[in-house]
Amino acid sequence: MKIAFLGGGNMASALIGGLIAKGTDPRSISVVEMSPAARDKLGERHKVHLSSAPDAETQHADVLVLAVKPQDMQRALAPLSGFSREKLVVSVAAGITLKSLTRWLDGHRKIVRCMPNTPALIGAGITGLFASPEVGKNEREKAETILRAVGDVVWMPEERLLDPVTAVSASGPAYVFWFIEQLAASAVKLGIPKDAALKMAKQTVLGSAMLASQSAESPETLRKNVTSKGGTTEAALKVFDEAKLAEHFARAVAAASKRGEEMGREFGGD
Ligand SMILES: NC(=O)c1ccc[n+]([C@@H]2O[C@H](COP(=O)([O-])OP(=O)(O)OC[C@H]3O[C@@H](n4cnc5c(N)ncnc54)[C@H](OP(=O)(O)O)[C@@H]3O)[C@@H](O)[C@H]2O)c1
Known part of the structure; x- marks a missing residue:
């Protein structure tokens, strides 16, 4: 070919x-x-x-x-x-x-x-x-x-x-990089040195993505497995829920999809 x-x-x-x-x-x-x-x-x-x-x-x-x-x-x-x-x-x-x-x-x-x-x-x-x-x-x-x-x-x-594909997987790496930045910044706020914070944040995302990809369990089950009743992860996820993070996230991805559609019209003249 x-x-x-x-x-x-x-x-x-x-x-x-x-x-x-x-x-x-x-x-x-x-x-x-x-x-x-x-x-x-x-x-x-x-x-x-x-x-x-x-x-x-x-x-x-x-x-x-x-x-x-x-x-x-x-x-x-x-x-x-x-x-x-x-x-x-x-x-x-x-x-x-x-x-x-x-x-x-x-x-x-x-x-x-x-x-x-x-x-x-x-x-x-x-x-x-x-x-x-x-x-x-x-x-x-x-x-x-x-x-x-x-x-x-x-x-x-x-x-x-x-357009949704663009919003999910093409823009998606930026969401993941943002998450790495936030995890590292939160670690620094709690006293972990910057280099160690970044190393931990990157490897946490890489390891979790590999586990999600290789495991027979769904990401939901893997998350539940880490979340013990009354434990540390539950305390963090409770803050996510109170802030309605899932709703905001869905709105963000929908905004990216809508922008993809608009760009098609802008550049393609459709
Ligand atoms: N990079 C990504 O992650 C990614 C992801 C998904 C989709 N895409 C798509 O992939 C396409 C390319 O993106 P890219 O990041 O590779 O862009 P890029 O690095 O800017 O590459 C495009 C190249 O095409 C050249 N070019 C412009 N007009 C040309 C013409 N008439 N004839 C021949 N060459 C011409 C540009 O030269 P000049 O710089 O001199 O203009 C530039 O070197 C885009 O349509 C983008 O939407 C990219």
């Missing part, structure tokens, strides 16, 4: 690094990247074909991966309106709808929209995907192969669910 990337920034680099690590021949990858600095950086790391504008390698690729920022997408796609309609297009751009991509690609319909997240940079991502009805089983597998190079994948049954 020959893969062309449009945009060679952070997400494209993560995908290219993951694909090559999993055995893809770098010579089957081409990248269109406008920025000379980003091109040099990619060229130093991988022996892929690089160009500053779409060329024959781009047009001959089996799959075109769209990895420019949402606000740059319309302009970046203008020279690609002739890309064969029989080939697969995979977009990782936040918020840009299939409708906008089809319009900017002059009627192209074989498109998979994906929403990866930043842990993809270390191969530990999770990507939500949605395929247009014109995408066949083999093509879904091609899209999956590309995104599996940087982590796990989950298919969504409806395109509109990519």
Whole structure:
């Protein structure tokens, strides 16, 4: 499978690094990247074909991966309106709808929209995907192969669910980083030295996430297992409940989802 990337920034680099690590021949990858600095950086790391504008390698690729920022997408796609309609297009751009991509690609319909997240940079991502009805089983597998190079994948049954996916897993790492910051800051307030506080907060999140992921028990059961009646954890969770933290959290995630929807309209003109 020959893969062309449009945009060679952070997400494209993560995908290219993951694909090559999993055995893809770098010579089957081409990248269109406008920025000379980003091109040099990619060229130093991988022996892929690089160009500053779409060329024959781009047009001959089996799959075109769209990895420019949402606000740059319309302009970046203008020279690609002739890309064969029989080939697969995979977009990782936040918020840009299939409708906008089809319009900017002059009627192209074989498109998979994906929403990866930043842990993809270390191969530990999770990507939500949605395929247009014109995408066949083999093509879904091609899209999956590309995104599996940087982590796990989950298919969504409806395109509109990519906004909640953005709110949950793409913005999600920021919620977790915020939690680490707060846990460490609370530890410092209680007298634990700063370095030790941060180390404990990070490892607590990492260890708990690994336990939740590997255990047969649900996160709810794991939480209950830690919460003895009249104990320390119960005292903390009681404060969360009194502050209606669960309600605030749900509102925060819903706000992120709504913003994703609005951004789709802003950048896509839908
Ligand atoms: N990073 C993430 O964690 C993440 C997660 C989910 C989804 N995404 C999506 O992934 C996409 C890329 O994000 P990113 O973080 O990788 O951005 P990025 O690092 O800014 O990479 C995009 C690259 O594309 C270049 N570019 C802009 N216009 C171009 C054009 N017409 N032709 C060729 N190259 C062009 C940019 O150059 P200049 O800098 O010179 O403009 C930049 O180097 C976005 O749509 C984003 O929504 C990213």
